[in-house]
Structures are given as structure tokens and as C-alpha cells.
Amino acid sequence: MEDLQIYIYTFLAAFVGVVPPGLVNMSVAKTCLEKGKRNGTFMAFGASLVVFFQALLAVLISKYIFSNPYVKSMFLKAGVAILILMFLYFLLSANRKKTQRTIKKRTGTKSFFTGILVSGLNIFPIPYFVLIGTLLTNNFKITFTIYNDVFFALSAALGTFTTLYLYIIFIMKIDGKTELFKKYSNYFMAALMLVLIIITIARLYNM
Template sequence: MSVLLNFAIGFIAALVGVIPPGLLNMSAAKISMKQGRKIALLFSAGVCLTVCVQTYVALLFARYLDKHPEIIDMLQKVALGIFLCITIYFFFIAKDTRREIPKEVNHSKTNRFFYGILLAALNLLPLPYWVYISVTFSAFGWFSFEQPGLWAAVIA
């Protein structure tokens, strides 16, 4: 039963995480419009592979955090400092550097799978998202960090 619950939580969390338009969604749409559906599906397959690996790593990290709650307090303080620094930088220091859009460049159509892997690997937002989702549902007793359930959430 916990495997099915992990699968359902993983599926719903993945659906909620994919609905908002983001870098990967917009890139897939742009590739689909300019280069065709097959190449966009190849790009999306690369993204999916990387996101699955990121999800598994995040769930392993969440399992560690679930067993060591004292680390969460330290991480919250560090995260607050980081976000304050980023806020100050973007509001007061960063300058608007608009550049002209370069003319159309020919891209290799065979490397879109690896482009999807690279772009998804640069997007680290799934890591804290999955840590938060899994630790929260684990606190309610709905999510299990045992091995079959962990893989069910990753596959979902």
C-alpha cells in the first residue's frame, strides 16, 4: 500500500511541479515549434532522465534529513542568509543588461537529447522541491523512504 501511496504522491507532486511554465517547458515548446515534435520529444526525454536522477538524489537527501532533524534548523538559517543576499543583490546591485537578440543560429538536431540533459542538470530547483514534498508527507505518515516506495515516487 505504501508503494501505491508513494506513487500517487510522486505523480501528483510531479504534475504540480510541471504545470507552471518554466525554462524547460518553454524550451521544449520552442524546439517543438521551430524544429518539430520528434526533436522536442528527444529533448524532453533528456530532461526526464535528468529529473529522475535529481528526484532520486533529493529523496535520498530527504531520508537523511528525516533521520537527522537537527540539521534542518541549521539549513533554515543558512538558506535565510543566502536568500537575503540574493534579494539585496537583485534589488540594489544588479543592473539591467539587455542585449540584442542574435540572429537565428543553426543547431544540431541530433544533440537535443544531451541538450535536455544539460539544461535539466543546470536547473537544480527539483532538489529542494522533492526534499520538501517528501519530508512533509513523511511527517504525516503518508510517504515512506523504504526502497520500493522510493523508486515508485521517482518513476511517477
């Protein structure tokens, strides 16, 4: 029964957590548009693999992070630095002159590792799953053994992949109507990074 509780609550938390537009799901959508469904799926696999380790780390250090404001602050400061770099990258990419070129079919390996990189740069799942793990412990009296830790992380990864795959299906179904997104995708990503920077800085000042 405890295993089922962990699976349901963690899966739903991961599923819902990836629904709002963010770095990972928008990157997967962009990859689908530029390189096709197969590459988008490989990228989703890579991103979900990272979430597995992020969730595992989160549940292992949940009590320590909440009892140590300095560690929490360092996580957020690192997040701001990464987001600023991503903002500059997408802004420069959007302003780069585009030439007409044929999209090459690539193996999914590069997209898989791109998913790992993008998801690794996104540190927000760690505090999110720290919160989920703490709520499960305090509100549902769940004891996190090593087995439950791994099960928690696996549920988080599966929930994340499910949402990302639904993004892929949605994007491929409206492929003929996405020229605007293709044209301005880098501007959209830059704007998203800027919003996340502002939110993170606000959280730092309100700690």
C-alpha cells in the first residue's frame, strides 16, 4: 500500500510539474519541430533520466535542505547564473541570421544527450521533489527506505516522461500550424528564461 501511495503521488506531482511551459518541455517541443518526433522522444528519455537522479538526490537530502537556509540559497543562486547564461544563448540564437537549409536526419543519440544536458541545467526539480518527499513523510507517514527512495525517483521520472511525450504528440499533431513557433521559438525561450530569472531572484530576496 505504501508503494502504491508513493507511486501515485510522486507520478502525479511530476506529471503536473512539467505541464507549465518550462525549459525542458519547450526544448523538447522545439526539437520535435526541427528534427522530428524520434529525436524529440530521445530527448525526453534523456531529460527523464536526469529527473530520476534529481528526485533521488532530493529525497535523500530533503530534511537537510529545509533545515539549512544557506544550502537552499546556494541552489537558487546557481539557478540564477545558469538561467542568465541560457537567456543570453537563446537571445543570441534568435538574433543570428538564418539561412535556408535542409534539416538533416540525425541519430537519436545526440538528442538523448541534449536532453540530459538541458534537464541537468534545470535545477528546479530538486527543491520541488524535496517538497514532495517532505509532504509524503509528514502528511502520509511514509518511511523512506532505500527501496522507497528508488521507487520515488522512478515514479518521478515516469511522470516526467509521460508529460513530455504528451507534448510531443500534441506538437506533431499541429505541425502544420507551428510556423510562428518555429520562427520565434528562440525569442520565446529567451523570454521564458527572463521570467524564471525574475522569479528566482524574488525567491532569494523573500527567503
